[in-house]
Amino acid sequence: MSDTVRIGVVGLGRLGRRHAENLARRIAGATLVAAASPVAEERAWAERALNGVATYAGLTELLRHPDLDAVWLVTPTSLHADQVIEAVEAGKHVFCEKPLALDPADCDRAIAAAAGRPEQIVMVGFMRRFDPAYAEAKRLIDEGALGDIVAIRCVSEDPIDPDGFFVRFAPTSGGVFLDCCIHDIDLVRWMLDGVGFSAVAAVGSRIVTPALADCGDVDTASACVAFAGGTIADFYVTRTSHRGYEAAMTIVGSKATLEVGRAIPKLPLTLEQAGRRSVAGQGDFFERFGEAFLLEARAFVAAVRNGGPTPLGLGDAREATRLACAMRAALKVG
């Protein structure tokens, strides 16, 4: 392999475009050589915006690009497992956006494919693990600063979306647990070193978005989980936040408690007017995790160049999917 990792991105939607720009400009040691999308305008955008990168209609075509080292999958979740398998079997390193798949069985197929190729890096993109605040929290737990972990409380909020875009997206996304809460599920498992769960419950509301009933989804949910070691966790997730984008976690230990990422302002600006002080929240996950997306990409590239280890492998991604599915199965709506 050349010293520079040659990457092809697949999927140029909301998030794919962002990954493509990062890989093209901001990741030393990597170069973006190809991009794929079935949509002509997306390919036209890539040619224009990404220094004349080669474009293809799909993964199969992109895999034939000469000297390609790695594939970066940012396609709809329902395609992930098959595309991981196809790319792995074509001998490529693979980065795949979260979640790996919508059920454990699909994850297992991808795991089986990767198992035969231990020299290829196959990583799933739970980028929050690369955020400096969550990473520091993990470090503090590991060094014992918090003591035993008693409880972890998670909050993930998407700004309220009056267009209801996510309603159309819901059926293929897997619903609020598999699409949103999955980040916190992965983080909790990471913080707890992968301990297994022993009880799961969840309640949800679709008062704001009744149309979600069609696919059994909710816009706001609360789940609680008991883990084998005696730790509990709860997960609040909503698509109808008035505060803006929010990703927060409270880690309660026997010695100390750590609150991560709560109510981060868009900018450090407080407005005082009419007797009130106010602060704007963040707009979306790009604002909150822009740096984490870069660090995640650098970690993948470093793993490829160093021949491993994988920063975040398929086994963990499978377990996250399994717990999210358990939440979905447990969901009660009032």
Next chain:
Amino acid sequence: MSDTVRIGVVGLGRLGRRHAENLARRIAGATLVAAASPVAEERAWAERALNGVATYAGLTELLRHPDLDAVWLVTPTSLHADQVIEAVEAGKHVFCEKPLALDPADCDRAIAAAAGRPEQIVMVGFMRRFDPAYAEAKRLIDEGALGDIVAIRCVSEDPIDPDGFFVRFAPTSGGVFLDCCIHDIDLVRWMLDGVGFSAVAAVGSRIVTPALADCGDVDTASACVAFAGGTIADFYVTRTSHRGYEAAMTIVGSKATLEVGRAIPKLPLTLEQAGRRSVAGQGDFFERFGEAFLLEARAFVAAVRNGGPTPLGLGDAREATRLACAMRAALKVG
């Protein structure tokens, strides 16, 4: 009845002493005339500290005090129902500390006794309803400022107690849901105008206090509930807080979200030292709800003087007990 309400307090423990001092000095329109406790030192304290108030060994004796208008019960929870009934049948107005009882059947007995005495005020002391912040939240909901209520998230924390006093207290207190979480349960029901619940789940941890296993209790728990109207609620409750005493609630509406009472400092003082800024939390429920205890007592006294209505009746208290019992029954420990 004289214009001033003559009150006898029963129970002079941790909280009873405080109620007695309030009634003796800070409630216009009321006068503390008697106090009861089986403990001689507690009676001696009352004689010394409360202007020579008459003291008795128990409720039965105190009820014979001449011209007594009302009884204020601050006794162990297991005695509440029977004492309410005895005092009601003696023709007294009754204030009873929360919770009314540890199961709905006991509540029903008290309700039956009170039903025959509509002219007597019988009130339960969920003092948080009288806190100006929670009261303002209720007002904003009622005027529609938050829209439909999608979710309510509750936090109640007691400071970590290295002596484990509460462990000895646990068997008779009813456990973490009936003793602590009950406040939030009452508040959520109040905010939602008493709507019924349709699903309940709970997980708990006793990593910090394994001795609680003996009575099936936990020191930290997370419960979630779905209500008939489609609202969800979650309840986090702990006896091992590192932050201090905390009572907080986030009310998520379709139009706006309101956060009540979060991380109130002991004093408005921030210390900067060694590159960190720090703030002390509150020490106990007296610090947080000192004013609410006064307002609650004033509301009782006003109801007695005005001939009603009861600010917070036995029916609500019964439903709070019922939901807390459902949480306890649902509790899973990992």
Next chain:
Amino acid sequence: MSDTVRIGVVGLGRLGRRHAENLARRIAGATLVAAASPVAEERAWAERALNGVATYAGLTELLRHPDLDAVWLVTPTSLHADQVIEAVEAGKHVFCEKPLALDPADCDRAIAAAAGRPEQIVMVGFMRRFDPAYAEAKRLIDEGALGDIVAIRCVSEDPIDPDGFFVRFAPTSGGVFLDCCIHDIDLVRWMLDGVGFSAVAAVGSRIVTPALADCGDVDTASACVAFAGGTIADFYVTRTSHRGYEAAMTIVGSKATLEVGRAIPKLPLTLEQAGRRSVAGQGDFFERFGEAFLLEARAFVAAVRNGGPTPLGLGDAREATRLACAMRAALKVG
């Protein structure tokens, strides 16, 4: 003297009414027996609201009230010195609202009168010293927790007043330094144990309230002072705050820094709406210092009953006036 201190209040305006109610109802050991005001409606209010207290047209008449122990002056500042002298010479204990007078010479006359009557308590009402947060700051300084005091930074803000009431009040109030900033001046001198100042400068703005030019006043000012021991202080004071009432202080020591009273919310409520989080500020000094007014009154009453010492004497009040006058003299407007 009887065991209960019999007090007559003089001045029933904005603040006098509040003091009168406190003395009538909330100060154990004191009883309000008389109230004076030249305004008939104010006297009528007192008779109605204060349990049939005796009323008089002025101080001279009130001093003839039988068995009066103490006089509580809440009159316009320009009257303070003469009224203190008259009351002291009539043999009464005296509480006088801040500032003692608008120039040091008037203060000296009051001091001379009081000097001959050491057995009478003569106290000035800088109530912020009795606020638990400022008091705790003083305690921390005294115990050495902050090290040497390098700088003190003060902020006093009155909510913007569209009616410009304070403009009419400005000529007799002495202006922004003598009327508002005087609280912080007293606090800084207290924190620094009364050390003398060696340099004073001030700048001011009347962009919002040009009418203040008539009496040489400003609505917003910033002053800085060097003290003999090497500490510096700055004072920001405004009558046009958008945040609400604010009284804050940052005490910078060689070991640690303490921030007192910053941005205290009206209630512990955060509203999330339209992507912003907002909190209401406090409305006026009653909200912020309600408890301090009570503690100040209790301290006066205790001093009277114990035969001293005076909690806050005329000497300190004179020095505060002297520094405020120096700021006014130094004021530059751009």
Next chain:
Amino acid sequence: MSDTVRIGVVGLGRLGRRHAENLARRIAGATLVAAASPVAEERAWAERALNGVATYAGLTELLRHPDLDAVWLVTPTSLHADQVIEAVEAGKHVFCEKPLALDPADCDRAIAAAAGRPEQIVMVGFMRRFDPAYAEAKRLIDEGALGDIVAIRCVSEDPIDPDGFFVRFAPTSGGVFLDCCIHDIDLVRWMLDGVGFSAVAAVGSRIVTPALADCGDVDTASACVAFAGGTIADFYVTRTSHRGYEAAMTIVGSKATLEVGRAIPKLPLTLEQAGRRSVAGQGDFFERFGEAFLLEARAFVAAVRNGGPTPLGLGDAREATRLACAMRAALKVG
């Protein structure tokens, strides 16, 4: 000129190294071709860390580098004026770190040199203007959202430095006003569109660092300024902060007040332990203004490529020096 701006950096100290890395890797449209320092180890570092950039012992030598477009001065402040003149006369675009010089006369010499070369960009590095929060504040002022500007309050704090490094640095840095406060001076002038000042006062303390007396400097100072339009400003600056690095500003308008950059945490992490909540502050100006340094460099490069205009010219830098000198002249120590 080629499409890519070829830049030589002069000075590879604390800040120069950072600028060099940015120019070498993070600024599209620019390339770092040369670096100069009289210190051999610094040159060795540059060769190693900056992709084999050419190195020189000083500006004069570096100016002979072939095809150099621009010079980036990060040398001791006392050298700035002469080096700007030398580079300008060599026909180069110039970026010069703040402050331009330690007195207005030196600034004037640089201005005169640049005046004859209007086609060359000559920019001074007040990077805070490029920080998104300060920039948004400027935008809000310009669109009238704050109304007329009544007062601006500035805070700049460096973490307390037990080694007293800055004491040795003080004589050549120009002291606390010219070295630190100069950022806020420039910002205030920018916010106020360059209006002139009419009064200046300052007090300072060296309780923590008495050794500063040798060069007439202080570690903590407070200055206040009246401007021609009626606005006032105050400036607090310290080298002995317990909070960490801090750059904050409160802009008080007739319609609203805006607080910029206050108490930004190092990471969004709150630790709860022993009844206190605490947050770590930022460590230095790199943490706070890392992005601003990049945006500033991009603005310079864009101006060079577009043929102007200069983002931040010598005239403004001269006026900032003039006001800082006025503060130093006015300084009183208690």
